[in-house]
Amino acid sequence: MSLALRQVVNPVVGDAGRTLLIGGVWEEASETMTVRNPFTGDVLGEAACATVEHVERAVASAVVGAEAMRDLSTGARARMLHDAATALEADAARFAAAITAETGKPVRSATREVARAVNTLRLSAEEATRLAGETIAFDSFPGGETRSGHYLHEPLGVIVAITPFNDPLNLICHKVGPALAAGNAVVLKPAEQAPLVAVMLARLLVAAGLPDGALNLLTGRGGDFGDALTRHDDVAMVSFTGGAGVGQAICRSAGIKRLAMELGGNGPVIVMDDANIDRAAKACASGAFGAAGQNCIGVQRIYVHEAVHEAFSEAMVAATNALTVGDPMDPATDIGPMIGLEQAERILDWTQEAVAQGATLLTGGERVGALVRPTLLADVPEEARVSCQEAFGPVVSLFRFADLDDAIEAANRADYAIHAAIFTESLRHARHAARRLRAAGVMINDSTDYRLDAMPFGGAGRGNMGREGVRFAVREMSQTKVVCFHDA
16 A cells, blocks of 8 residues: 555554544554455554553543533534534545545545535534523422423533444544533544544544543454443443444443444335336445445345336346446445455355345345445345344345235334335325334435434334434433522
8 A cells, every 4th residue: 555545544654553542642552453444455554452441541531521521612612513524524535535445435435424424513513502401381380380490401421432334434423523512521432443534533623622531532442441431430321333232232231321322224125016116226226235235224125016026126136237346446436345354255145045045146146355246135035134134235135015014014024123215106105104114214215325414313123222313412412400490
């Protein structure tokens, strides 16, 4: 890799491994881990591996930082977040290149992620000044006639934010932005596979004027220090996005504190016989295979009315085969590598297992290194892992149905649900599906992949709790306080 690209993706060139931020000071650790480009295998840099000792100091720093944030006016918090958004926007090309190098996300998608992150920070800045309470009608019940007052929102204190690799910038902004807007301090633990983008963002936020300790960053392996971090008594809330297994471990260790979790999905789409087939196929292909399928709201299961099943299958194959797979730094590339060879091999194993169980391979099912060609299956048994579990990879399954209620029942069988979708020209069908689909969001004539950063976002199935989406996250990260005056 050229020195120029290393300087783009490694924010600490010349000072390798100094990726821990504690109390406003950048630190190294006795051990580092190598961060590699998943497409080329090139070394991007070294990230410090935090320990339990770092956790203790980071949380102690955050306790002090939380007091400083609490004392800031909402206007001051908003100005810092706006300044950070402006700085990120000005440095968008470098951040997009870093996302691509670190995760393999195609540079066009990475550029969109940076734009979304700018918007998320700006939304957070705006919500900082909107976090207002209301007056309370104490005289609405006998005995309250001589009382008056109001409630307001106060910060919780120290928020632990644990983020995944698939949106390594915007998902951090979705946790850190609202936490700071509400007046909290944060201890951030980014994904092991993508810590360097987090370091770049942290440097930018510090430069925007955050008080020392308001943001602390611990890179490294979660197994080494995650339990100590989530169970710490001085942590008021843990906000986690990731796998269900880790989520269960956090619940066991966290104890009595607020939790917000998004633990994955298995996005179902229903295609009715009156749908625009070409539009539906193109939207489903994009929603299924963007980010190499490593997307909790990506399309995974498509239920197609029997009257249009053949036509949709042909259109879906064509839309899938039209996608360009290859070098993520090439602007023409639609699909880059998965985050690593192990995950790519897993997806191929799941695909081959489904075929052995009776599924038909319509296209794809091939791997070169961490690149997996977008894969489309039909006649997939419901018990196949590629159908009943979150695949988190570039594979989608087609199913046939005759009755809408049967399709809805099948769509609702997955344990985890974030978004569902239906393609139809019938308002009656759309409304019926929106009522009956058990998901936190139902997209009409769009894929499950659509998300606006201002809307409430989270899961509707087992194991999901809390809501993201800036306005809603700010309130999750706040608590009400009632102030009552007795005038008599």
